[in-house]
Amino acid sequence: MSQMKSIRGREIFTHDGYMYIFDAFNFNKTRKFWRCRYKNDCSCCIHTSTETSEVLKILNDHSHDSEAALIEANEAITYMKQRAKDSLEPTSSVINECTSGISQVAKVHNFYFDYFGMSN
Ligand SMILES: [Zn+2]
Numbered sequence: 880m881s882q883m884k885s886i887r888g889r890e891i892f893t894h895d896g897y898m899y900i901f902d903a904f905n906f907n908k909t910r911k912f913w914r915c916r917y918k919n920d921c922s923c924c925i926h927t928s929t930e931t932s933e934v935l936k937i938l939n940d941h942s943h944d945s946e947a948a949l950i951e952a953n954e955a956i957t958y959m960k961q962r963a964k965d966s967l968e969p970t971s972s973v974i975n976e977c978t979s980g981i982s983q984v985a986k987v988h989n990f991y992f993d994y995f996g997m998s999n
Pocket residue numbers: 897915916917921922923940941942943
């Protein structure tokens with residue numbers, strides 16, 4: 880379980896190999912409501928605690944497979960971007976180096992472009 884933030888300002892929450900986009904708070908902001916990122920095709924949503932990020936409730940089943948491998952790769956890229964920033968290496972060279980072992984590179988790049996606005 881982890882949290883990422885996209886540069887479009889929407890929080891992303893990952894749980895059990897699925898990825899969710901922040902939707903809304905409850906009335907007193909103790910809970911966060913998240914929609915599956917395939918919200919047009921999938922009606923699954925989850926509720927988490929604002930304070931602890933613990934998953935409190937899962938509504939509906941996903942209509943698709945989990946994306947554990949994609950999420951793992953995406954977290955690796957988040958880490959790499961941070962590393963690139965720290966080391967002043969060009970981001971693209973760090974990413975090329977670090978993604979050489981990841982099988983879903985193309986898929987990740989597509990996802991990354993969609994959600995984080997990064998192009999190659
Ligand atoms: Zn779903």
